[in-house]
Every structure is written in structure tokens, then in C-alpha cells.
Amino acid sequence: MAHIPIIRPGGIYTSRDREMLFTLQGEPFSELSQTPPLLLTRIINELMAAPTQPLEERIAAIKRAGRIFAEETVAGESPEEYCRNCVQVSGLPLSIMQRSLAEMASFMQAIESEVQAQKPHGAIHAPKNIAEVDIAALWVPRGKTLAVVAPGNHPMTHVSWIQALAFGYHVAVRPGRREPFTPLRLIQSLLLAGLHPGHLAYLPCSHRSVESMIEAADLAIVYGNESTVERYQGQRDVLVRGPGHSKILVEQDLLPSHLLQTLVEAIAADGGVRCTNASTLLLHERRKGIALELARRLADLPLLPTTHPHACLPVMPVEQARKIRAFIDQVGADAQDLTASFTTNPPIVEFDDGTAVLRPAVLQCTSNKHPSFGAELPFPCIWVAPWHVEEGLEPLRHSLTLTLLTERETLIQEALLDQSIRRVCWGMGSSFSTIPGLPHDGYVGQFLMEVKTLIHFKGNV
Structure with a gap:
């Protein structure tokens, strides 16, 4: 049975405390080392003490790692084996995992332009030789270490911490x-590509230990549910x-x-x-036929195996599917399932x-x-209801992506100014996908970076 270790700046560590990963069928699949709280803090301190690799070297390593991740055998695992491992425990179709290989490689190849797109126009990266700077606005990290409590719903969620590496974070x-294999393969690919080991750690741990990890790091990115x-x-x-x-x-x-x-x-x-997949569809009160055609499609x-x-x-x-359907039947008892x-x-x-x-x-x-x-449920489920003009923006708020098929420019303007709406698509397009250089949920750099002024009075130091 495969064993997934802890990865720290000093190398691989195998813990005696392990958690079993099971396939969708309930069969034991692999063991996952668990990082105890004291070791978590120690490893975060190791990241803090490690040197920061120069920007150009980090960018080059991330680009190389994208190709390694998508095309090469990593730690004895081919890309196809990686995809099949993910499928066995996550339930995502194999075709989606295979497509995500190229999607991730493309993102990592474009990491330099991704970083540049987020940098304020008036600022510069701190140069290797800071003595050369006279007066400048420097774009610098807000901290050195970043804890990431990663999700397992889709491989592309991991692009946030890849950007953090480009910004200089450890x-x-x-x-x-649900799916620990993607971050493991990414970290292994990055190390093979030449990223300094002091920039990365892979720390499986219990929910109770997460708080220790967050407290030990300078900053944290946490994925989770409403609570x-x-x-x-x-x-x-x-x-x-x-x-x-x-x-x-609509x-x-x-x-x-x-x-x-x-x-x-x-x-x-x-x-x-x-x-970014839509879970709510609001139709003008006279547009009910659209919901029926959508249900037909x-x-x-x-409905096939992965x-x-x-x-x-x-x-x-099966039991998870039954629980989800029971939830729908209970809370949506007065809703009609058009499909x-x-x-x-x-x-x-x-x-x-x-x-x-x-x-x-x-x-x-x-x-x-x-x-x-x-x-929001973990399969294609869309709730449909009428929208009345007098309701305005209110039922559309609190959206990561809001797609508007309307000619009301005032509604577009209101949506753009509403803080609870993160991305607005005017007209129907690929609202579910990302566009290089444009933010997904704001730029990650807005959180990780800040601008500081440097005034160098040469000769007066």
C-alpha cells in the first residue's frame, strides 16, 4: 500500500501517526502521514529560517515544474497514474483530471505574466542589489511564511499558492x-524543477492541528464551507x-x-x-421556457462511471449520494425538479x-x-426562480461570479460596485473558466503583497 509522507525543507519525514485514504468503493488505498502540532510549528520555523530564492530563479522553476507536472514521471508516478489515483478517491471523471494537467501546465508557464498583471503600475520588485535604488515604490511581501488549508474539489484551486511562491513566500x-495527490505532485515537481526546498512544505494534519499551522505562519489562505x-x-x-x-x-x-x-x-x-459553476438561475418572470430547455439539455x-x-x-x-438527494427532497420539497x-x-x-x-x-x-x-452542492444542481425588475440587485448579491444577460447598464454598474460580487460577466460566455491575467476572486497579490517606499539618500548613510 502506498504511503504519502510529510515533506519539509530538510527532506521527507514519515510519521507514525497516519490516516487511511479510501477509494470511493471503501477500499483502503494509501496511508497519509499526519503532522503533529509541535512538528507543524517547527516546520513553519524552518520555512521562516530558509533563504528566499531570487525572483528570476523562482519564476524559471515554476515554469519548468508545469511541464514536469503534466508530462513527466514524478516520484515513480506517471501523469496517467496520477490522474487515476485522483479519480479513485475524489470521484472526478478521468477526462477532467486529464484536462487539468494541460490547464495547470499552461498556468504555470504563464506565471511571470500573471505576477506582472497583479503588480501596481507605479511599483517595482525589489532588485537583487538594493543599493542601486534611489527612490522607488517597492512591491514586497506582507510576510515570509504562508499556510494554505487547501481544498480537494478541483486541481486548479492550487494556483493561489503557486502564485505565492512566485511572490517569494515560503x-x-x-x-x-478528498484529494491530496495534486498538491503532492505539484510540490515534488517544483523541487525537481529547482525551487529551493526551503520554500515548500507538505503538511497533512488533522482539523484540530490546522489552527496551530495558521497561528505559526505570517499569513494564511483557508478554503472551506460557510462555517x-x-x-x-x-x-x-x-x-x-x-x-x-x-x-x-436572464x-x-x-x-x-x-x-x-x-x-x-x-x-x-x-x-x-x-x-464558479452556477448554482442559481434567475429568470425574468416571463422566461420560464428557458428553464425547461435547460432541464432537457x-x-x-x-450518467457514467469515472x-x-x-x-x-x-x-x-452511494450513501453520500443518498444523503445529498435526501437533503434536496427535504429542503426543496416545494421545488419542482424539471429534469x-x-x-x-x-x-x-x-x-x-x-x-x-x-x-x-x-x-x-x-x-x-x-x-x-x-x-451549493457537489454536482450540477441549479435553483431557478423568477426575478422582478423592482428587486434589482438584491437577489444577485453574494456571488463569486455573476453572469448578467440584460441590457440594463445601471444593473451592471451596481453589480461592479457591490463588494459581495467578485466577478461580473455581461453576456453569456465561459464564465466558469479563468482568463489569464484577470483575477478569480480578486488578485491573490492584493492579500499577499504591499507597496513600500524606499528613499535612498546616497552618501548620507
Whole structure:
């Protein structure tokens, strides 16, 4: 059975305290070393004491690591083996994992332009020889060490801490239990590519130990659910990333076929597990036909095991699927699942190996005031309700991505000025994907970096 170790600046460490990882079928798959609290603090101190590699070398290493991650055998694991390992424990379709290899490599290849896009125009990076500077606004890190409590829903969530490495941080990653293989492979690829070992640590640990990790580091990025957001919201040294609650408003009379298909992708791309996938659709009160056509198209998505070449939906243990569907039936008892009219498939399709896939759901409610309206679930599930002009922006707030199919420019302006809306898409496009150089949820550099003035009075020191 494979064992996943702790990685620290001094090398690999194997803990006697281990956690078992299981496949979707409930079979033991690998053991994950657990980092005790005292060791966590010691490793963070090791990161703090390590030298910071020059910017040019870090950038070059990240670029090389992107190719290694996507194309080479790393620690005895080929890219295909990595994808299959992730599939066995996470339930993401193999096709999504394979596609993410190229997506991650592309991001890492473009890391230099990504960093430059975030730098304020009036500032510069601190040069190697600071004595050469007369007067300058320097863009510098707010700290040295960064703790990352990583998620496991999709490989591309890890780009935030890759950017932190480019900014000069020494990063400790606590992998998500759902899928710990992506951050492990990324760290191994970065070390092979020449990133200084003092910049990285891979620290699997219990939920109770997470707090010790956050307290020991200068700054932290924490991914989690609503309770995680409530716990850390407002802390200047913690950037918290919670559910996306992404929304779409359609005020147009009719949508052509290609826009309807784009709407399907906004909900179901990458299995509907990304925080940018829409979970709420608000329709002008006279646009109900759009919801029916959307339900028909989502009902056509194949319900297949993860390794099938046409699989596009997440697979999970049967009991987990039943709990999710029971939640929908309970909180959405007065909502109509429109997909049921367009398929003979049941809400849960169970496979012989103890796993299941949930049929996409289009849940039509009579009002967007429904207490569970917009609940975000780990599969393509969209809550649909009427939108009235007099409601304005209010039901559209608190969105990571807000897509607006409307000609009301005042509504666009209001959305751009609303602090609870992080990204606005005017018109229908690939709202579920990222665009190089543009922020996902604000620039990570806004949190990690700051501008300081240096005035060098030469000859007077």
C-alpha cells in the first residue's frame, strides 16, 4: 500500500501517526502521514529560517515544474497514474483530471505574466542589489511564511499558492482529505524543477492541528464551507475562500441554441464542482421556457462511471449520494425538479461497485426567497426562480461570479460596485473558466503583497 509522507525543507519525514485514504468503493488505498502540532510549528520555523530564492530563479522553476507536472514521471508516478489515483478517491471523471494537467501546465508557464498583471503600475520588485535604488515604490511581501488549508474539489484551486511562491513566500500546504495527490505532485515537481526546498512544505494534519499551522505562519489562505467563512472573515492575516454561490440572470426573451449550451456548461462544466459553476438561475418572470430547455439539455448528460471516456459528472459513494438527494427532497420539497420530465433515469444511478452518480437537477421555485434557494452542492444542481425588475440587485448579491444577460447598464454598474460580487460577466460566455491575467476572486497579490517606499539618500548613510 502506498504511503504519502510529510515533506519539509530538510527532506521527507514519515510519521507514525497516519490516516487511511479510501477509494470511493471503501477500499483502503494509501496511508497519509499526519503532522503533529509541535512538528507543524517547527516546520513553519524552518520555512521562516530558509533563504528566499531570487525572483528570476523562482519564476524559471515554476515554469519548468508545469511541464514536469503534466508530462513527466514524478516520484515513480506517471501523469496517467496520477490522474487515476485522483479519480479513485475524489470521484472526478478521468477526462477532467486529464484536462487539468494541460490547464495547470499552461498556468504555470504563464506565471511571470500573471505576477506582472497583479503588480501596481507605479511599483517595482525589489532588485537583487538594493543599493542601486534611489527612490522607488517597492512591491514586497506582507510576510515570509504562508499556510494554505487547501481544498480537494478541483486541481486548479492550487494556483493561489503557486502564485505565492512566485511572490517569494515560503509555503506550507495542508492538503484536502478528498484529494491530496495534486498538491503532492505539484510540490515534488517544483523541487525537481529547482525551487529551493526551503520554500515548500507538505503538511497533512488533522482539523484540530490546522489552527496551530495558521497561528505559526505570517499569513494564511483557508478554503472551506460557510462555517469556515464565518470563523475567519475579517481577519487581516487570513484570506478565506468559501462557496462561490455563482449566479446567472436572464432577462432576454429567447436564447439561441449556442447560448443555451453555454448556460449548460456554466452549470455542469468540470462536473459542477468548481466554485464558479452556477448554482442559481434567475429568470425574468416571463422566461420560464428557458428553464425547461435547460432541464432537457442537462437531463441528456450521460450518467457514467469515472473512467468512462464520456463521463462528465462526479461519482461518489452511494450513501453520500443518498444523503445529498435526501437533503434536496427535504429542503426543496416545494421545488419542482424539471429534469425528471426529460429522462427515465432516477435521481440517483447506482453502480455495481457501491458508487453512484446524481442526475443533474433543475429545481424550480416560486420565489428566490426560498430558505434554501441557491444551496451549493457537489454536482450540477441549479435553483431557478423568477426575478422582478423592482428587486434589482438584491437577489444577485453574494456571488463569486455573476453572469448578467440584460441590457440594463445601471444593473451592471451596481453589480461592479457591490463588494459581495467578485466577478461580473455581461453576456453569456465561459464564465466558469479563468482568463489569464484577470483575477478569480480578486488578485491573490492584493492579500499577499504591499507597496513600500524606499528613499535612498546616497552618501548620507
